[in-house]
Amino acid sequence: MAIEALISEYLDSSAVRVVQGGAAETMELLKHKFDHIFYTGNGKVGRIVAKAAAEHLTGVTLELGGKSPVIVHSDVSDLGAAATRIMWGVDYLLVHRSVKDKLLVLFQNYIINAYTKMPQKSPDYTRIVNSRHWQRIMALLHATEGEVINCTDDQADQADRYIPPTLVDGVRPDDSLMTDELFGPILPIITYDTLDEALNYISSRDQPLALYVFGSSTTAEYIFANTRSGAAVANDTMYHMAASNYPFGGTGPSGTGMYMGKYSFDTFSHHRSVMKNKLWFPPSRVDSIRAPPYSGSENAWKRGAKNL
Numbered sequence: 001m002a003i004e005a006l007i008s009e010y011l012d013s014s015a016v017r018v019v020q021g022g023a024a025e026t027m028e029l030l031k032h033k034f035d036h037i038f039y040t041g042n043g044k045v046g047r048i049v050a051k052a053a054a055e056h057l058t059g060v061t062l063e064l065g066g067k068s069p070v071i072v073h074s075d076v077s078d079l080g081a082a083a084t085r086i087m088w089g090v091d092y093l094l095v096h097r098s099v100k101d102k103l104l105v106l107f108q109n110y111i112i113n114a115y116t117k118m119p120q121k122s123p124d125y126t127r128i129v130n131s132r133h134w135q136r137i138m139a140l141l142h143a144t145e146g147e148v149i150n151c152t153d154d155q156a157d158q159a160d161r162y163i164p165p166t167l168v169d170g171v172r173p174d175d176s177l178m179t180d181e182l183f184g185p186i187l188p189i190i191t192y193d194t195l196d197e198a199l200n201y202i203s204s205r206d207q208p209l210a211l212y213v214f215g216s217s218t219t220a221e222y223i224f225a226n227t228r229s230g231a232a233v234a235n236d237t238m239y240h241m242a243a244s245n246y247p248f249g250g251t252g253p254s255g256t257g258m259y260m261g262k263y264s265f266d267t268f269s270h271h272r273s274v275m276k277n278k279l280w281f282p283p284s285r286v287d288s289i290r291a292p293p294y295s296g297s298e299n300a301w302k303r304g305a306k307n308l
Contacts, residue, residue, distance in 0.1 A: 001020060027052075034058050035268075035270075036058065036268055037061070038257075039063070040063040040064075041065075043064045060256065060257065061249070061259060062257065063249060063250060063255045066207075066209055066253060067091045067178065067180070068212070068229075069211060070086055070237060072094070072215070073099075074096040074215075075219055079102060081235075083107055083110055085236055086187075087111070088237055089238055091181055091182055091188075092171070093190065094190050094201065096193070100189070107167055107187070117154075118153055119165060121154075127162055128184060143176035145171075145175055148167075152164045164185065168188050168189060173204075195219065203227060206253035207230070207254050208250075209231065212233050213232070213233070213234050228251060230250035244261030246260060247259070
C-alpha cells in the first residue's frame, strides 16, 4: 500500500503508524485509548466508532457522507455549464420540470464528448473499486423503478468492474437508488414543480454532507436558508473540497467535526488556555476583593464591585 510505504519511509514510526486490515483490526484498535479518532465511512460504522470512543471519553471527527443532492432550478443562468459541473460527481439530482429535458440531453452530450460512446475503452474512465461494490451498484440499478437511460453503446462488465455512465429518470423517493450513497456512475433524477417541494424532500431525509444548487443568487440564498447540510455550494459541485481555507465536515447523520487545511490541524489539537500572572499585581488591597469577608460596612466596596 502506497500510504504505508511512504509513511514508513518518511515519518517516525514511533509517532505515525499504518495498520492495514478490516473490521477485526479496526475493532481491536478501538479498544485502546486515543486522544482523538477520525473516521471516514458510513453511518453504521460511525456509530460503532463513536460508541467505542465514548468508553474512553475520546473525541471523534466523523465524516459519514450520505446522499448529497444537487438542485437545478428554472432560473439557472447557464444550463450547459451546470451540466458539466454536475457530471463531475453528485449523488442525486432534483431538477425543475421546465429545464429537465434539456438538461438530460446536455448530460448525454457531455458523456459522449468526454468518454465517447464506448467509455470502457477510454483511458479517462475509472472502474468500481472491487467486485463486491460492482454487484451492489448493479443490484440497486436492476431494482430501480425509474427509467434507465443508457447513454453509451457498451454494457456493464463485471470482470472489468465497469459500469457505464447511466441516468435514471422518474425516480421515486422510496426507490432502491435512494437508500444509500451510491459511489458509482449512476445519477438518479427526481423532478419537481415548486422549489418548496424540493426543499421538503431534502428536509425529510438525513442532513447531507453537501448540498449543491444551480440557480439565481436569490434561489441559492433561499435554499441555503431553508435547509441544513455540512456544506452548501452554489453553481458548482465538489470544488469546495479543494479550498484549504474552508472547513469540511457533516452535520447530524452526515458527520460531526471538520477538517481541511488549518482546520485539520485544529481538529487534532487541544486549544489549551494558559494564563501567567504576577504575584505582585494586582496589589493585595485590590486583590482582596476575591476573598471573604464580604459582610459589614467596611466590605461594602466588595459587594458593590460585583456590579461593575
